[in-house]
C-alpha cells in the first residue's frame with residue numbers, strides 16, 4: 001500500500017495494512033470504478049492490488065484496463081496476504097463469498113464491504129469475531145473524483161480502521177461517517193441517487209431540444225446547471241428553498257415553470273422514489 005493510504009493512520013495494525021495489498025473481490029461496475037480511481041489518484045500501484053470476478057473469460061482484458069492489476073477467479077488466493085479486502089459483489093452472493101474466504105484471511109485484515117443491504121455484523125459473524133469490518137456506500141461519481149460515500153464501523157472495527165476506509169474513499173470524493181441504521185436510506189438517496197439525477201438531466205436536455213436547442217448544447221446547459229446548483233448549495237450551505245427563491249422573480253418566467261413542476265408532482269415523485277428504493281435496499285440481501 002502506498003504512503004498516501006497510510007498518512008492518517010497510526011498504530012501497528014494499520015501499519016500492517018500499509019505493507020500489504022488491496023484485494024477487490026467482485027470487480028464489476030462499482031469495483032472497477034473504485035479500483036481505477038484509486039490507481040489514477042496514485043493511492044495504490046497496480047502491483048499493490050489484485051481483483052477477482054466470477055467469470056474468468058474477461059479477466060485478461062480487465063487486467064489490461066486496470067494497468068496490469070492481476071484479475072483472477074480465485075478469491076481465497078486474492079485475500080491471502082491482503083491488508084484490505086474490498087467486497088464489491090452483489091448482496092445476494094456475499095454470504096457464500098464470505099464462507100469461501102473466511103479461513104483464508106490474514107489476522108487483522110481490514111474488510112470493507114460496499115454491498116447494499118448486508119449489515120456489518122452479518123459480515124463479521126461470517127468471518128469471525130475479531131475481523132475488523134467497515135461498511136461503505138459509495139456512488140458512481142467516484143469515477144470523476146466526486147463520489148458521495150458513507151462509511152460506518154462494524155462491531156470489531158477500531159477508529160483506525162474507520163480512518164483507513166475514510167481515507168481510501170476520500171481519494172474519490174466526499175465521505176461521511178454515519179450510524180449503520182442510516183445505510184439503507186443512504187443506499188437509496190446517494191448510491192441509487194445518480195440514476196435519479198441522470199433521468200432529470202436527460203429530461204431537462206430533452207426539454208431543451210423541444211424548445212429548439214441543439215441536443216449537445218442542451219445537454220451541456222442542463223448538466224452544468226445541475227452541477228453548478230449542487231455546488232452552490234454545498235458551498236453556501238443555504239437552504240435549497242432560499243436558493244430557488246433567488247431565481248424566482250415575482251410574475252417572472254421561472255414561476256411558470258415551478259408551477260408546472262408542482263402540477264406534475266415532481267417533489268412527491270422524487271420522495272416516493274427514495275422511499276421505495278430504501279424499502280428495496282432493506283430486503284436485497286435475501287431476494
Ligand SMILES: NC(=O)c1ccc[n+]([C@@H]2O[C@H](COP(=O)([O-])OP(=O)(O)OC[C@H]3O[C@@H](n4cnc5c(N)ncnc54)[C@H](OP(=O)(O)O)[C@@H]3O)[C@@H](O)[C@H]2O)c1
Pocket residue numbers: 025026027028029030031052053054055056073075088089090091093097114115116137138139140191
Ligand atoms: N453500481 C452502483 O452504483 C453501486 C453503488 C454502491 C454500492 N454498490 C454495491 O456494489 C456491489 C456491486 O454492484 P455492481 O453494480 O458493481 O454489480 P456488478 O457490475 O454486477 O459487479 C458484481 C461483480 O461481482 C462478480 N462476482 C460475482 N460473484 C463472484 C464471486 N463468487 N467471486 C468473485 N466475484 C464475483 C461479478 O463477476 P462477473 O463479472 O464475472 O460476473 C461482477 O464482476 C453491490 O453489492 C452493490 O450493492 C453498487
